[in-house]
Amino acid sequence: MSPDTVTETPAPDYKGTLNLPETAFPMRAGLPEREPQWLARWERIGVYDRLRAKAEGRAPFTLHDGPPYANGHLHIGHGLNKVLKDMVVRSQQMMGKDARYIPGWDCHGLPIEWKIEEQYRAKGLDKDEVDVVAFRQECRKFAESWVEIQREEFKRLGITGNWADPYLTMDFHAEAVIAGEFMKFLMNGSLYQGSKPVMWSPVEKTALAEAEVEYQDVTSHMIWVRFPVVDAPYGYRLPDQPFHNQGPTRVLFGAELNTNLSGASVLIWTTTPWTIPQNRAVAFGPSIAYGVYEVTRPATDAAPASSERVIVADALAGSVFAQAKLAPENVRREGDVSAEELQALTLAHPFRGLDGANGEWDYDVPLLPGEHVTEDAGTGFVHTAPSHGDDDYQLGLKFGLPMTYNVMEDGSYRADLPFFGGQHIITAEGKEGPANVSVIKALAQSGGLFAKGKLKHSYPHSWRSKAPLIYRNTPQWFAAIDKPLSDGKGQHGDTIRQRALKSIEALVTFTPVSGRNRLHSMMQARPDWVLSRQRAWGVPLTCFVRKGSKPTDPDFLLRNEEVNARITAAFEAEGADVWYTDGFKERVLGNLVDAEAYDQVFDILDVWFDSGSTHAFVLRDRPDGSEDGLADLYLEGTDQHRGWFHSSMLQACGTIGRAPYRGVLTHGFTLDEKGMKMSKSLGNTVAPGQVTKDYGADILRLWVAQSDYTADLRIGPEILKGTADSYRRLRNTMRFLLGSLGDVTEADMVEQAQMPELERWVLHRLAELDEVVRSGYAVYDFQGVFRAVFEFATVDLSAFYFDIRKDTLYCDGDTPRRRAARTVLVHLFDRLTTWLAPILVFTMEEVWLERHGGEDSSVHLRDFPETPKDWRDEALARKWHAIRAARRVVTGALEKQRTAKVIGASLEAAPTVHVSEALGQALQGVAFDDLCITSGIAVTTAPAPADAFRLPDVPDVAVIFAEAGGEKCQRCWKILPDVGTHPHPHTCARCDEALSGLNVPA
Incomplete structure (x- = not known):
């Protein structure tokens, strides 16, 4: 070894002395x-x-x-x-x-x-x-x-x-209660049998409720049809308003009418040609302007020249004649036709007088005023078949029009109907039958067809079979929703409709509030409730009718409480199937009434009556139901305004006098x-x-x-990937919490007053969030709750508080600051796990059990912790809002240096921060270098140099960058002047003290 060689002492490894996070909670969820x-x-x-x-x-x-x-x-x-x-x-x-x-x-x-x-x-x-x-x-x-x-x-x-x-x-x-609820309608007088058009499924061979109908776009035939004006002794009249025939001029209430309409035709337009054989009237709009038009057709190879006169609404004349491919020069308006003149006319059915019709259509067709007629489309005249449409039916009731029974349950014409007998409108497979085309051909042959075409429009279909529906007149059982009920439950109205509207207006809270108007408008406009279905699987209409009587007779329906009680008892013991067993009628009528005098009804109840009755056998009857028989909340898709919300409302208003729910x-x-x-x-x-x-x-x-x-x-794969990413971020927050809590106990925790401002600020945020979470959950704002908690966890905690306090948690010994931080972590844990438990039920259970194991432990057995009111500190929050803004400027200045590769980490910096006087006072006593995760920081209220780093939205903060001076502590990595001057090599004073407390040899 050379005498000049210097042997450096290796830096000590202090990693084992750090309080690094420890948890078995995996980052990979494996859900x-x-x-x-x-x-x-x-x-x-x-x-x-x-x-x-x-x-x-x-x-x-x-x-x-x-x-x-x-x-x-x-x-x-x-x-x-x-x-x-x-x-x-x-x-x-x-x-x-x-x-x-x-x-x-x-x-x-x-x-x-x-x-x-x-x-x-x-x-x-x-x-x-x-x-x-x-x-x-x-x-x-x-x-x-x-x-x-x-x-x-x-x-x-x-x-x-x-x-x-x-x-x-x-x-x-349940079947017994449903039958019992139906029999309440029987007894209170709202049940009746009527023959009126209902939405009918030829495929399923039954009536359907509105909630069972969906709309699909289809292409239909559309036709314009002539109804010729004919002479008649009298015009069709309103009740008590006779017309008088006085020679060539008819007079109505003193008005002289136009006699030049004889020989003209009224034009109608329809997209249901199959209903033409059932026509009984034509309706016009009393406030619509009509004219009589002369139409000429030049001669062609197929037909000689012709001329005719037709009556249409002026506003629609152009489109009508264009559809008939008539050039403007071939159409001439002759003059006005008043409402009085129209009402005085009598028309002929387009099939009147046909050979082979056996007089089927040889009746007068009245022209009647109808408020439902508009100028939106068509001709201004509406062909009226009272058996096949609600507006038509109502007009028929008003003027006494006869009903027709030409269409059978399978969607075919009755077998003996001339020309069309047995032909299907809708086939058993749900396809269009030949009826429409046959009617159009017959109209062409009779001279009734003025024009034809095709129209794409929305049309009702069964939401089960997906097959098209028709309006069809059949005898059905109805609940009258405008009939006063004498049931002693009239606090909110005497009729079902009144009670429903009052419930919507005053008794029910809607989320979102738009649901109130939607349900209200539906209730205002809805017709009587069709209760019967021609099927087999369900609760039967448990009633009996007197043989030989009519639905309008007072004794048509058997109303007997003892019979009702027997039916209910039988259903309770044996189920609704017992209704279909031999001898049941005799069994329940027994010695009470003459069984032979009555017929048993075998239609079944609309399934919406079943579900509408659930409040009775769930909320009312079950011990775990509801004390007052009402629900605090019904929660379904928006389509249930015409489904379950609707039927439950109707059913309950008929039996308990109000809505069965307080919230929707x-x-x-x-x-x-x-x-x-x-x-x-x-x-x-x-x-x-x-x-x-x-x-x-x-x-x-x-x-x-x-x-x-x-x-x-x-929802879809990409959206779910984004959701999974949010989940991972939140899981990472919870993992840090668990790792940093370690074995902290109640004895380790400190009171709020003993905490640094940063910890007290976190408690303030928890108090704020507690209010947000509770109020959000109270109004079912789950998106608002999760967003608030998620932003707090990822922004306030992971990106701010945890980032700052990692140094304290990892490097401090048993200091008041570390105990305060761990106390806050306990409060965070208790609240985040419970606040999020209703949403992330599995993950929060996993988090909870990682800290609070035990066979019987579960986060779902906990309540949201009560949050002390004194945690709220608005003044502190305002102060720390300003401090966080200042920190953001420092962070921006350091990021600029990091991007320029001047530094690699923020601990390599010790900048000078120029602040306003007010902010300078706020920062007194605050370890701003810890907040900014720098090794040092100088705060001054002196004016900042021109080249200082600034952010436009924080005008009172400017930063001059400087590198930290001194040696890097091998335990906490801060660069400080005192490193290397303590007994433990290469440590700062804080770390040297911590090591001494751990009895680590120097």
Whole structure:
């Protein structure tokens, strides 16, 4: 060795003396594999039952579950809906309520019956040849199997609830209650049988409710048809308003009418040619301007020249004649036609007098005023078939028009209808039948067809079979919603409609508030409720009608409380199938009334009546239901304004006199990433099961929490990746918390007054957040809650507080500053885990158990911790707002030097910071170098040099960069002048003291 060689002492390794984070909490979550373990654990320790026991005596909160159909795997809409419900229930529980959740299923009706029929058709079997009870039993078994499948799929999403005892609409007690609720309508006088047009499915051979209808774009035939003006002894008259025929001029109320309209035709326009054989009138708009037009057609090879006179609305004349391919020079307006003149006219059906029609259409067609007629499209005249449209039906009621019964349940014309008998409007396969084309051809042959074309428009379809629907006049059972009820429940109105509107206006809170107007407008405009369906699987209409009587007779319906009680008791013991067993009529009528005098009704109830009645057998009857029989919240998709919200409102207003809920929350639909509706054919669907398999249920739940559920929500692979990234950032925050808490105990914690300002500022932020979280959860603003907590965790904590206090936590000995920091970490842990537990149910359980292990421990058994009011310190918050702004300027100045590679880390800097007098005072006593993570810092109120670094939005702060002087401490890495002057080599004073406290030899 050369005598000039200097041997350097190797730098000591102090890493083992640092308080580095230690935790078994993995950064990689492994949610798909680990979540089922927590599910099993919750079931093993009985979390839901323990919550009920814990919550005894608390104020109740009841979210009533809208029942999904038990007929298939869950789709993403189910996932969204149930996760939202779960967040509501869990957050309400953790805010001190007794939050109950009883999941349920809708088990009756077409969705299930249709599946069994599909199985029958696949086997070549005819449903109508099978015993009805046997068929119903197959439906029941089908529903049972899917209830079990869906139950497990829902549980996999982390949904808490009474899964061991859900409600099913096919349970015997439920069927008994549904029948009992129906019989309340029977007894209060709102039930009646009427013959009116209803939305009818020729494929499913039953009436449908509005909630069972969806609209699809189709291309339809459209035709313009002549209804010739004919002479008649009298014009059609309003009640008590006779017309008088006085020679060649008719006079109505003293007005002289135009006799030159004889021989003219009124033109109508329709997109349903198949309804023309059922026409009974033409409607006009009393305030619309009409004219009579002479139309000439030049001779062609196919036809000689012709001339005719037609009456149309002036505003629509141009489009009508253009559609008929008439040049402007071939059309001449002759003059006005007044409303009085129109009303005095009598028309002929376009098939009148045809050979082979056997007089079927040889009747006068009146021209009637109708407020529903507009100038939006068509001709200004509306062809009216009272059996096939609601406006038409109402006009028919007003003027006494006859109903027609030409269309059968399978969508075909009655067999003996001339020309068209047996032809289908809609086939059994849901396709267009020949009826439309046949009618158009017949109109062409009769001279009634003025023009024709095609129109793409929205048309009603069954949401189950996806087949087109028709309006069809059939005898159905209805609940009258405008008939006064003498049931002693008139506090909010005497009729169902009045009670519903009053409930919406004054008794129910809507989230979002737009739901109130939507439901209100629907209730204002809706017709009577069609209760009956011509199907087999469901609760029957438990009523009897007197043989030989008419629906208008007072004794048409049997109303007998003892009979009703017998029916309810039989259903309770044997289920609704008993209605279909031989001898049941005699059994329940027995010695009370003459069974032979009555017929038993075998229609089944609209399945929406089933689900609308759930408040009675869930909220009212179950011990874990609701004390007053009302729900605090109904939560479903926005389509349920015309579905479950709607039917529940109607049903309850008819039986308890008000809405069954105090709150209604609606969410939007799920779309793909491009905003398109999801469709299997497009391949853009997202299944909850696949998301849990790929990412875990907590990622799906986080997607829900991050979304604005009041609008339509988009989801897809890229969106889920972004959600997973947010999850990882939050998980990293929780991992730092766990690692830094270590073995801290109550004895290690300090009071707020003993803490540095930085820690007191964090407590202030916790107090602020506590209010945000509680108020947000209270109004179901999950997006707002998560955003606030997430920004706090990633910005205030990870990027600020944790970044600053790492040095203290890692390097300090048992100092007051470190104890204060760890005390704050405990408060952070207790609040973040519970605040986020309703959203990230699995992850927060994992975090909780990492710190609070134990067989019976669970974060979901905790409430949100009470936050001391004195943690709020607005003056401190304002001060630290200014300090953080100043820190941002320093950080910007250091980043500039780092980018220029002058320094590699902020600890290599010791800048001078020029501040205002006010800020200088605020920084007194604050370790600003620690806040800026520099080895030193000089704060001065002297004017800053011109070349100082500044940020435009922080005008009172400027920074002059300087490198730190001294040696680098080998333990904390700060560069300080005193390093190397202490007993422990290469350490600063703080680290030397810490090492001494650890008995590390010098």
